[in-house]
Amino acid sequence: MEKIAFLGLGHMGEPMARQLWTAEHALTVWNRSRAKAAAFAAESAGVTVAATPAEAVRDADVVITMLAGPDAVREVADAIVPVLRPGAYWVEMSTVGPEVVEELAGRVPDGVILVDAPVMGSTDKAAAGRLGILAGGDAAGVEHVLAHFGPVTRTGALGSGAALKLVVNTAVIGGVALVAEAMRLADALGLDEGTARDALAAGPLGGAVARAFAADVHFGSDLAVKDVSLATGTTQLPAMEAVLTHFRAAAADPDVGHEDIARAVTHIRTTRTTRTGSDS
Secondary structure, eight states, rough: OOEEEEESSTTTHHHHHHHHTTTTTTEEEESSSSHHHHHHHHOOOOOEEEEHHHHHHHOOOOEEESSSSHHHHHHHHHHHHGGOOOOOOEEEEEOOOHHHHHHHHHOOTTTOEEEOOEEEEHHHHHTTTOOOEEEEEEGGHHHHHHHTTSOOOEEETHHHHHHHHHHHHHHHHHHHHHHHHHHHHHHTOOOOHHHHHHHHHTTTHHHHHHHTTTSSSBBBBHHHHHHHHHTTTTTHHHHHHHHHHHHHHHHTTTTTTSSSHHHHHHEEEEEEETTTEEOO
């Protein structure tokens, strides 16, 4: 049986690791907060908790990293690269952008196969095993593992999964901000909230409306800032620069920053931002 090391038991990582445990894979987990890893293992008989990332991956056939962002991935890479064994697969599933994937590719030892496979979907789909997996690189040897998380789309060369994830997240986050501003306009015009929301949901922005008012899912405004920053750092995206301003303000609010982006919708609707010549 393949030995799998899963690093990162955050809002997305924990339900994803649980899919592997349910499928009865030999599973070792590591998390920055050891208490969270211990709690996961206590509920999942047979799971091994590693004290360090290096300990987790030393004997692994498949290593999966699901971390908060580029800095966290680089820090874990420092620990695991020296001990990854030849023949192992490293599946990087965080949202970090193609440049970080290229950087990691330059660091992996000979014989280690790096795959970038970020996901589409939030915590609800992670818990149900219905994420969309965007797999770049030579993913054939791990596609059967990735399939436990949801349908796998092969996107092309290494880094293409990370690139497509930026495109998808930019559209989603931008759409949510646009819905928030449309609702702000509805508020200013004195329209009934339910009527305005239903009208928007029936139009082309229906999917974004559903995400803007979603409950029981989690994608923090601070993560939205990270993802949009990666996108706007790649090319000129004037509309997304404005969206980034919204989410930076929301992320700076201690009551909103780590909460789901649906909370940012309320922040955008109710916070006045002074701009030259106008208030918005």
